[in-house]
Amino acid sequence: MSGTTAPVETSDAAPVGVPAGAEGESLSAYARRWWAGVRAGELGSLPIIIGLVLIAVVFQSQNDRFLTAGNFVNLIVQMAAITVLGMGIVFVLLLGEIDLSIGFVSGVAGVTTALLMIPDGSTQLGAGPAIALALAAGAGIGLLQGLIITKVGVPSFVVTLAGLLAWNGVVLLLIGDKGTVIIQNAFVIGFANDFLPDATAWIVLVAGIALYAGLQLNGFRSRRAAGLPAEPMSLIALRIAGLAAAGIIVVAVANQDRGIPYVFLVITALYILWTYVLNRTRFGRHIYAVGGNAEAARRAGINVDNVRIACFAICSLMAALGGIILASRLRSIDTNSGGGDLLLNSIAAAVIGGTSLFGGRGHIKSAVLGALVIASITNGLGLLGLSAGTRFVITGLVLLAAVSVDSLTRRGRASAGRA
Amino acid sequence: MSNKDPILELRGVSKSFGAVQALYQVDFHVAPGQVMALVGDNGAGKSTLIKCIAGIHPIDEGEILFDGEPVSIHGPKDAGKLGVEVVYQDLALCDNLDVVQNMFLGREETSSLRALEETTMEKRASDTLASLSVTTIRSVRQTVAGLSGGQRQSVAVAKAVMWNSKVVILDEPTAALGVAQTRQVLDLVKRLGDQGLAVVLISHNLHDIFEVAHTITVLRLGQNVAEFKTGDVTQTQVVEAITAGALSKVPGHVQAEVTA
Numbered sequence: 001m002s003g004t005t006a007p008v009e010t011s012d013a014a015p016v017g018v019p020a021g022a023e024g025e026s027l028s029a030y031a032r033r034w035w036a037g038v039r040a041g042e043l044g045s046l047p048i049i050i051g052l053v054l055i056a057v058v059f060q061s062q063n064d065r066f067l068t069a070g071n072f073v074n075l076i077v078q079m080a081a082i083t084v085l086g087m088g089i090v091f092v093l094l095l096g097e098i099d100l101s102i103g104f105v106s107g108v109a110g111v112t113t114a115l116l117m118i119p120d121g122s123t124q125l126g127a128g129p130a131i132a133l134a135l136a137a138g139a140g141i142g143l144l145q146g147l148i149i150t151k152v153g154v155p156s157f158v159v160t161l162a163g164l165l166a167w168n169g170v171v172l173l174l175i176g177d178k179g180t181v182i183i184q185n186a187f188v189i190g191f192a193n194d195f196l197p198d199a200t201a202w203i204v205l206v207a208g209i210a211l212y213a214g215l216q217l218n219g220f221r222s223r224r225a226a227g228l229p230a231e232p233m234s235l236i237a238l239r240i241a242g243l244a245a246a247g248i249i250v251v252a253v254a255n256q257d258r259g260i261p262y263v264f265l266v267i268t269a270l271y272i273l274w275t276y277v278l279n280r281t282r283f284g285r286h287i288y289a290v291g292g293n294a295e296a297a298r299r300a301g302i303n304v305d306n307v308r309i310a311c312f313a314i315c316s317l318m319a320a321l322g323g324i325i326l327a328s329r330l331r332s333i334d335t336n337s338g339g340g341d342l343l344l345n346s347i348a349a350a351v352i353g354g355t356s357l358f359g360g361r362g363h364i365k366s367a368v369l370g371a372l373v374i375a376s377i378t379n380g381l382g383l384l385g386l387s388a389g390t391r392f393v394i395t396g397l398v399l400l401a402a403v404s405v406d407s408l409t410r411r412g413r414a415s416a417g418r419a
Numbered sequence: 420m421s422n423k424d425p426i427l428e429l430r431g432v433s434k435s436f437g438a439v440q441a442l443y444q445v446d447f448h449v450a451p452g453q454v455m456a457l458v459g460d461n462g463a464g465k466s467t468l469i470k471c472i473a474g475i476h477p478i479d480e481g482e483i484l485f486d487g488e489p490v491s492i493h494g495p496k497d498a499g500k501l502g503v504e505v506v507y508q509d510l511a512l513c514d515n516l517d518v519v520q521n522m523f524l525g526r527e528e529t530s531s532l533r534a535l536e537e538t539t540m541e542k543r544a545s546d547t548l549a550s551l552s553v554t555t556i557r558s559v560r561q562t563v564a565g566l567s568g569g570q571r572q573s574v575a576v577a578k579a580v581m582w583n584s585k586v587v588i589l590d591e592p593t594a595a596l597g598v599a600q601t602r603q604v605l606d607l608v609k610r611l612g613d614q615g616l617a618v619v620l621i622s623h624n625l626h627d628i629f630e631v632a633h634t635i636t637v638l639r640l641g642q643n644v645a646e647f648k649t650g651d652v653t654q655t656q657v658v659e660a661i662t663a664g665a666l667s668k669v670p671g672h673v674q675a676e677v678t679a
Contacts, residue, residue: 226542280534282527289524292515299511300525360515
């Protein structure tokens, strides 16, 4: 032993991760820290919420039917398909990849569901099997595209661009000379056209709030028990109260009109499911890791290819579900199913909501908020009687504005060392 | 500390890539609580040696002993099981994940419902950083993108130490760091040794090595040329060994082609 080791100077320093006074940190301290974060570019959902308020104010001032119960229920039904497709595309965008095929994959699923249920057809199935087959077809398409992207090494842009063309062709081939197929199955139509009874909606709401409160308090208690800094109790109470207030307003307003559409329950369930998967499971963590630094993920023993394939499968599965919801809302399918601006609106929804196109950043709630923005614009301009041309121009400008805000705040984050 | 038996010992290890003899009859050892520096010019075989230990390259000849027992390491997983962790120069951290998420990446703890045990993981990550006296990281819930080079190095080292590792190999940990950051990392290396871990430190900076290492192994053209105790030599003597150390065995002309 050579004895050159200098004495250790700093071994008695304070432990890391426990800021002084963390135990009793007050609400105002939290608010101050949040505001400091906002100023450094950690805007979170703030710009989009301000944007929604602006949209509501502008359209309401032009047409006083915008903020009515009836239009509110319409809006929920109109945003449903974009939201579901947007949730799926979030998984692919998190990897830094793209899926251009989701529009026509949703078309394939909608057409499959409708064709399998034609009453006079030889293959008439019940709603359950027809939907299951359509969803399986969607997942299968995603699996196939994911395998080509990872195992053959073709860029996702090219594979899904080919998919866009091919699945458009499949939609046309499936429909053949039928033109338009009317859906007559009450269950499938009920998705987007039936409403929860008032009392049921209230019961579901109370159960949901109780569940959320329970989870929040449980998290608080386990952090306290482990001696980790926990959020102040008042903040948790505020958050629960906020959710309860939002839920009560939604249910009360919707019940003034036709009620909560069943598709709203579907979206809520999907939101909870995928948020759980992304934030609370190992698989979700690995998606973020692959999107952030694929090489680091590989060295950490993560099977990067499997994560990629699974994300493309989830994306196509969600597209298929969105296609069924769209078919349900329109009560029919035709040769345009899955076409038009569906694909671009879905991707725009995820991006407007704050999901990065470069991977590693984004949430399921991005898709919901972004879809709300896009559906509000479409709905509001429709009420004003403006043309599709005006609508596209305005949606395009909103997309540009949202991404510009993101780019500017990213620069702010970089200079504040938060990236 | 050199009176302890080595935890990791290599005897007569050779490795060639085609005609290039990257390692020839190399002996190497490190004991618990010892900081062993591995030095040599570019192409001396330092990287090949640690890759053999980490299981990335299989060895052609010789044997590897762990705790006195011969072992065969066929992959990074085998090395991990033995308690050998390598901190590579490019740190393999995900910028978009926070400190805890990075430290547990690929080895997340889950409970029922396959939910991540965030509280347990955060506690363990905080405790590990605290045990290494890493005090510069404000919150373990901040993303790695916002950390300085020294802090990132600390996270990478803590990640390696957390898994009950016995041997930690650091590949040029101070290469890209400024003065204050280098100081943080060198203090950290010292503490690893003080906690009874065997540390292998690869560096080109002799000043750093003389500060933290107990012993120095010098490689030249794939062979051992010297092993020093840092108290017994001057930097000049080490430089001489690196550039002109006597090659005891000359296996052939191909040997001279080992470059970069």
